[in-house]
Amino acid sequence: MESDERVRWRRLLEKELSSARQIHSEGVAQCARQLAKHWGADPDKAERAGWLHDLTKEKSKEEHFALFEQFSADPDETEQQIPNLWHAVSGAWLVFRCLVPNDLEIFSAIRWHTTGCPGMTLLDKILYAADFIEPNRNYFDVEFYRREAFRDLDNALRLGMRWNLLSLLEKQVPVHPRTVEAYNEQTRKQERNLL
Numbered sequence: 191m192e193s194d195e196r197v198r199w200r201r202l203l204e205k206e207l208s209s210a211r212q213i214h215s216e217g218v219a220q221c222a223r224q225l226a227k228h229w230g231a232d233p234d235k236a237e238r239a240g241w242l243h244d245l246t247k248e249k250s251k252e253e254h255f256a257l258f259e260q261f262s263a264d265p266d267e268t269e270q271q272i273p274n275l276w277h278a279v280s281g282a283w284l285v286f287r288c289l290v291p292n293d294l295e296i297f298s299a300i301r302w303h304t305t306g307c308p309g310m311t312l313l314d315k316i317l318y319a320a321d322f323i324e325p326n327r328n329y330f331d332v333e334f335y336r337r338e339a340f341r342d343l344d345n346a347l348r349l350g351m352r353w354n355l356l357s358l359l360e361k362q363v364p365v366h367p368r369t370v371e372a373y374n375e376q377t378r379k380q381e382r383n384l385l
């Protein structure tokens with residue numbers, strides 16, 4: 191990636207996000223690039239997806255719904271009820287239409303980076319994993335998750351989804367059925383690997 195492009199994304203994030211989230215996004219971009227190199231995906235696309243994945247995270251409810259309308263975006267019924275999931279929809283569409291036009295791989299990675307989904311592509315998995323292992327994350331067993339993402343990406347994904355599901359259940363908030371489906375898919379894969 192040319193350094194001009196990095197400057198462009200950094201400037202954009204300065205306008206849209208708090209400094210903590212700018213730092214997080216840059217961390218996800220770097221980490222997604224490393225994972226892409228390791229697993230044979232396109233490092234530039236992975237980095238771009240990292241820079242942009244949380245772009246609309248600090249928008250208000252009204253701004254989100256205006257973006258949904260503008261792009262005829264499609265939050266499903268469960269997504270409409272969970273504000274934390276809105277930025278994956280509005281962000282994916284904003285990037286797809288205005289910033290990295292017509293790049294379906296980046297659209298998909300941003301679209302599914304919060305819930306996951308069954309049948310994730312390599313780039314989807316890389317962004318999902320980079321989001322929870324980027325260098326600024328510091329939960330207690332993050333080092334284990336970091337190693338796992340470079341050793342067995344599917345298992346890292348399964349563990350990330352498990353962690354995500356457990357924390358949602360603990361908070362007694364709704365869980366998106368797509369996360370459960372994605373978790374089941376990755377768990378079946380691991381079971382097959384153990385046979």
Ligand SMILES: [Fe+2]
Binds near residue numbers: 243303304
């Ligand atoms: Fe996010």
Ligand SMILES: [Fe+2]
Binds near residue numbers: 214218243244321
């Ligand atoms: Fe994020």
